Amino acid sequence: MSETTHDPAPTHDRDGRRTFCKLCIGGLSVASAATVAYPVASFLGMPITVGANKPVAVPLSSLAPGQAHYAEFQGQQIVILSDEEGQRVFSASCPHLGCNVMWSPADALFHCPCHGAVFNSHGQVVSGPVSASLKKVPFEVKNGVIIVS
Numbered sequence: 001m002s003e004t005t006h007d008p009a010p011t012h013d014r015d016g017r018r019t020f021c022k023l024c025i026g027g028l029s030v031a032s033a034a035t036v037a038y039p040v041a042s043f044l045g046m047p048i049t050v051g052a053n054k055p056v057a058v059p060l061s062s063l064a065p066g067q068a069h070y071a072e073f074q075g076q077q078i079v080i081l082s083d084e085e086g087q088r089v090f091s092a093s094c095p096h097l098g099c100n101v102m103w104s105p106a107d108a109l110f111h112c113p114c115h116g117a118v119f120n121s122h123g124q125v126v127s128g129p130v131s132a133s134l135k136k137v138p139f140e141v142k143n144g145v146i147i148v149s
């Protein structure tokens, strides 16, 4: 009878494979985290653009009545609303946990997509898990242009 022997791989080969596997798993983990983090950061309105500290200037003539205009100011989304009652500017950040609210011209309300908070056209709470109004952003109107600076 002949007995065959099966030698395990040399130690340096096993260490090399183990290191390679660790690098692959680490790389995949970083890629997965980045794939999830970027859209989440974008959705939550975190500052991800350059030049966010510039003043915002929007001509009144470009604002359709009852429509909202979104812009970025000091690293956050703001929303400029113009209707028959005049112009108002709010932070688009929901005071609950910071998701950006969406203006709905159909019902003239701001809706938070995260937990369902609803605000009226003056930023006051209508319903939802929040007690604070949308934060007002100071602005001025000069020569027919809304300026947030």
Ligand code: FES
Binding pocket: 094, 095, 096, 097, 098, 099, 112, 113, 114, 115, 116, 117, 128, 129, 130
């Ligand atoms: S973040 Fe808007 S309701 Fe929760």
